[in-house]
Amino acid sequence: MKISITKNKFITVLSVLFLIGLWKAGSMIVASELILPSPGKTAIAVGKLFINEAFIRIVGATILRGLIGFFISFLLALILGIAAGINDSFYAFLKPILVTIRSTPVISFILLALIWFDVSQVPVFIALLTMFPFICTNIIDGIRNVNPKLLVLAKVYRVKTRNIIRDIYLPAISPFIFSGISSAMGFGWRAIIIGEVLSQPRYGIGTFMQNAQTYLLVDKVIAWTIIAILLSYLFDHLIRSVENKVVVWN
Amino acid sequence: MGIQLKNINKSFNNVEIYKDFYLNLPVNEISCILGPSGCGKTSLLNMIGGIIHQDSGSIEGLKDKIISFIFQEPRLLPWKTVRANLEFVLKDVNLRDKDEIVDRNLHIVGLQNFSLFYPGQLSGGMKQRVAIARAFCYPSNLILMDEPLKTLDPKLKWGLMKTFLKLWREDQRSVIFVTHDVDEALVLGEEIFVFSRPPVNVKKRFTNPLNEEEKDMTNMEFFRQKNKIMDHLD
Numbered sequence: 001m002k003i004s005i006t007k008n009k010f011i012t013v014l015s016v017l018f019l020i021g022l023w024k025a026g027s028m029i030v031a032s033e034l035i036l037p038s039p040g041k042t043a044i045a046v047g048k049l050f051i052n053e054a055f056i057r058i059v060g061a062t063i064l065r066g067l068i069g070f071f072i073s074f075l076l077a078l079i080l081g082i083a084a085g086i087n088d089s090f091y092a093f094l095k096p097i098l099v100t101i102r103s104t105p106v107i108s109f110i111l112l113a114l115i116w117f118d119v120s121q122v123p124v125f126i127a128l129l130t131m132f133p134f135i136c137t138n139i140i141d142g143i144r145n146v147n148p149k150l151l152v153l154a155k156v157y158r159v160k161t162r163n164i165i166r167d168i169y170l171p172a173i174s175p176f177i178f179s180g181i182s183s184a185m186g187f188g189w190r191a192i193i194i195g196e197v198l199s200q201p202r203y204g205i206g207t208f209m210q211n212a213q214t215y216l217l218v219d220k221v222i223a224w225t226i227i228a229i230l231l232s233y234l235f236d237h238l239i240r241s242v243e244n245k246v247v248v249w250n
Numbered sequence: 251m252g253i254q255l256k257n258i259n260k261s262f263n264n265v266e267i268y269k270d271f272y273l274n275l276p277v278n279e280i281s282c283i284l285g286p287s288g289c290g291k292t293s294l295l296n297m298i299g300g301i302i303h304q305d306s307g308s309i310e311g312l313k314d315k316i317i318s319f320i321f322q323e324p325r326l327l328p329w330k331t332v333r334a335n336l337e338f339v340l341k342d343v344n345l346r347d348k349d350e351i352v353d354r355n356l357h358i359v360g361l362q363n364f365s366l367f368y369p370g371q372l373s374g375g376m377k378q379r380v381a382i383a384r385a386f387c388y389p390s391n392l393i394l395m396d397e398p399l400k401t402l403d404p405k406l407k408w409g410l411m412k413t414f415l416k417l418w419r420e421d422q423r424s425v426i427f428v429t430h431d432v433d434e435a436l437v438l439g440e441e442i443f444v445f446s447r448p449p450v451n452v453k454k455r456f457t458n459p460l461n462e463e464e465k466d467m468t469n470m471e472f473f474r475q476k477n478k479i480m481d482h483l484d
Contacts, residue, residue, distance in 0.1 A: 149321070149323075149325055150325060150327060152301055153319070153321070153325045155301070156299055156300075156301065156317060156318075156319045157318070157319070157338075157339040157388060158316075158342060159338065159339065159341060159342055160341075160342045163338075163341050163342060167327065167330070167338055167341075168327065171327070171329035171330075172329075247329075248329075248368075249328050249329040249330075249368045249369075249370060250370070
């Protein structure tokens with residue numbers, strides 16, 4: 001067990017090194033720092049971003065948008081998801097709406113939101129719409145997967161509804177909620193950054209990525225991309241570690 | 251008052267399982283319902299336990315009954331420890347000394363050292379012991395058992411039956427125990443009702459004559475009683 005974990009970690013490192021090697025080879029073939037800067041030069045660009053005094057504000061603004069969008073969609077998904085999980089008619093009503101939202105290209109929402117809302121609200125709105133269907137669908141699946149035998153058990157032993165919700169429904173759906181949050185966040189960060197690129201709020205990773213692109217600063221575009229990847233990775237890691245603390249029985 | 255089933259009718263997919271069925275079950279004894287697989291034994295327990303309803307007819311003597319149910323499978327909450335699984339059924343019960351009740355029952359089933367384990371960490375036999383302890387923790391006066399030993403190997407089965415009798419002797423409640431296994435019926439049952447294939451009737455009622463020492467597979471008297479019952483079993 002321990003050996004295989006160490007081995008897998010080694011392979012992970014190897015995979016990252018392979019990607020960087022490929023990039024390095026590409027930049028040597030292209031032989032133009034303007035078109036494809038080398039990993040080394042990009043690393044310097046990333047370093048410069050970190051020491052930039054506005055860095056915290058830029059990344060913080062993106063994170064804040066993500067979190068606001070996430071909390072609104074989570075709350076909405078929890079209420080609607082539980083309702084749809086318990087009531088089949090409401091599920092039939094909600095299902096086409098969820099499918100529509102999920103099938104709509106993100107760019108359509110952005111273009112419409114740019115017309116309807118203030119620029120700083122656009123990415124939040126986009127985050128909300130991309131995350132909501134994932135979390136909602138997972139909560140519905142979770143509730144529909146609650147073992148009916150456990151509910152019979154609770155009924156026979158005359159356990160009250162409040163305790164049935166707390167001790168059967170919530171633990172049963174929690175793994176579903178976590179996996180919903182994880183995929184929602186994965187898509188969410190990407191959608192927020194596209195939203196920022198197009199709506200150009202004052203601070204935001206997307207705003208600065210777009211600025212860099214305008215001036216053909218490829219190293220900076222890639223540097224911001226790396227920041228975005230790290231951001232997404234860190235949040236996924238955070239969700240997984242909270243999950244491991246909550247879902248201890250597996 | 252015992253439990254009286256009167257004029258019960260119950261069909262599944264147009265197959266009549268019970269037709270004008272009558273049965274009286276005694277209180278504070280272990281009644282064993284013995285019958286072939288698929289004869290509606292589980293349905294009978296589910297009707298008494300209020301999980302399903304008869305198509306017509308009445309079941310009397312349940313008003314003052316508080317029910318514990320031991321299912322075919324342990325039915326433990328996988329996210330709760332052994333101890334928390336017992337506490338779960340006591341949450342809405344007004345009882346003092348809940349901790350002591352849980353401790354005592356875990357001790358009798360021999361799981362006092364496993365109280366903080368999750369069901370996923372236990373063997374099948376241990377899980378079923380938790381389910382038995384849970385049934386006895388609950389302040390019921392009627393325990394319904396639906397072949398809870400069915401999936402266990404013979405050695406575990408005998409151990410669990412002894413455990414059950416130990417718990418029951420300290421706390422004699424009415425028990426309705428359903429099985430298709432004559433050995434189980436002879437070890438646990440005091441009154442044994444042999445059911446026919448559907449539509450069900452009681453083919454024979456035995457009062458178990460075996461004493462504690464005779465409840466042993468190698469005992470001649472056990473063997474003799476077993477054959478006597480087998481003659482009536484479909």
